[in-house]
Amino acid sequence: MKQAKVLTxxxxxxxxxxxxxxxxxERNRAxxxxxxxxxxxxxxxxxxxxxxxxxxxxxxRDLLYLDATQTKGSEVRRVxxxxxxxxxxxRYLQSNTSVIQRIFLFNTQKSKRFNTNALTQLIKRLYERxxxxxxxxxxxxxxxxxxxxxxxxxxxxxxxxxxxxxxQTTQRYIEASExxxxxxxxxx
Numbered sequence: 001m002k003q004a005k006v007l008t009x010x011x012x013x014x015x016x017x018x019x020x021x022x023x024x025x026e027r028n029r030a031x032x033x034x035x036x037x038x039x040x041x042x043x044x045x046x047x048x049x050x051x052x053x054x055x056x057x058x059x060x061r062d063l064l065y066l067d068a069t070q071t072k073g074s075e076v077r078r079v080x081x082x083x084x085x086x087x088x089x090x091r092y093l094q095s096n097t098s099v100i101q102r103i104f105l106f107n108t109q110k111s112k113r114f115n116t117n118a119l120t121q122l123i124k125r126l127y128e129r130x131x132x133x134x135x136x137x138x139x140x141x142x143x144x145x146x147x148x149x150x151x152x153x154x155x156x157x158x159x160x161x162x163x164x165x166x167x168q169t170t171q172r173y174i175e176a177s178e179x180x181x182x183x184x185x186x187x188x
Contacts, residue, residue, distance in 0.1 A: 012036060029088060042120050042137045048064075051103075060086045060093075080161065
């Protein structure tokens with residue numbers, strides 16, 4: 001089975017531009033960026049609670065703790081939230097102040113909790129609208145892992161961030177692009 005496409009920065013920006021043209025832009029932008037910037041799986045996005053993201057002072061947390069009911073494989077998981085992801089979350093929360101009153105962070109247009117399948121279809125549709133071929137709901141996670149590897153982050157650290165038990169699993173996510181290969185031989 002072919003793996004989900006890894007997006008370039010240019011392609012991700014194109015997706016974000018297209019997202020801004022449709023309803024629920026800030027919600028969709030935040031969801032897309034959390035997959036790309038934090039490596040969240042779609043099931044984790046669907047299960048993300050407001051209390052996981054926002055502390056008692058109304059501030060966005062630097063570190064999310066997902067319990068076993070929210071993750072793949074029923075394992076607890078830590079998710080680090082960087083500056084860009086925090087900015088996207090803040091923007092989303094400011095665009096819809098009623099979000100803070102809910103249990104789940106991301107709801108459908110009918111104010112129902114997303115299930116994993118509906119969220120998978122939505123993300124795929126956003127990539128299709130952007131003209132990105134081969135992208136799926138897993139593209140953000142693959143891009144997250146590949147981008148970290150391309151920046152020289154140790155595969156053991158990436159495995160921890162991705163919540164992989166084995167670095168072999170992490171290595172299967174990393175795509176070696178033409179640019180990466182050319183840059184590698186230029187190191188010699």
